[in-house]
Amino acid sequence: VSAGLNANYIIDFKKQAAATTPEVDVLNSLYNPVDLKLRGNLGISTDSLMMNFFVNYTDAYRTDETANATKVGSWVTADFFLTYKIEPLSDNWLKNTELNLGVENLFDEAPPTTPTLGAFQLAGFDPANASALGRFITFEVRKAF
Numbered sequence: 001v002s003a004g005l006n007a008n009y010i011i012d013f014k015k016q017a018a019a020t021t022p023e024v025d026v027l028n029s030l031y032n033p034v035d036l037k038l039r040g041n042l043g044i045s046t047d048s049l050m051m052n053f054f055v056n057y058t059d060a061y062r063t064d065e066t067a068n069a070t071k072v073g074s075w076v077t078a079d080f081f082l083t084y085k086i087e088p089l090s091d092n093w094l095k096n097t098e099l100n101l102g103v104e105n106l107f108d109e110a111p112p113t114t115p116t117l118g119a120f121q122l123a124g125f126d127p128a129n130a131s132a133l134g135r136f137i138t139f140e141v142r143k144a145f
Contacts, residue, residue: 102136
C-alpha cells in the first residue's frame, strides 16, 4: 500500500510587458497560474497487479483584480490507473507482457466555466488551469523481448 500528496503553492507570479513598464501580479487570474494545486494518491500493489487512484485539486480564483471580476470555481478530478503484469512463465509467448489501463478525469468533471475575456477570445474554460477533454481512457500492451 502506498499513499502520497504533491502540493504546489506559488507565492508570486508577475509579468512585465517591457523593461520600462511596471510588473503586474497575475497570480490567480484568468489564463495564468493559480496559487494552489494538489494531487493526492493511494496505491495498492502485489507481484502482478498495481492499482493507483489520484485526486487532483485546482484552487478557485478570479478573472482579474478589478471590482467587477468574476469568480472561477475550484476544480476537483480523479484519475485511476491499473497495471497487470503477466507472470513470466517459461516458454510462454505472454512472458514479460504488461497490460495498462488509465482513466483520467474518472467522473468526467467539466472544468469551471469562465467568461470570454481579452484578446484570447476563449470561452467556456481556462486552458492554463483546466482541460476541456473530459474523461480520457487509455489502454496499453507492453511486451519485453
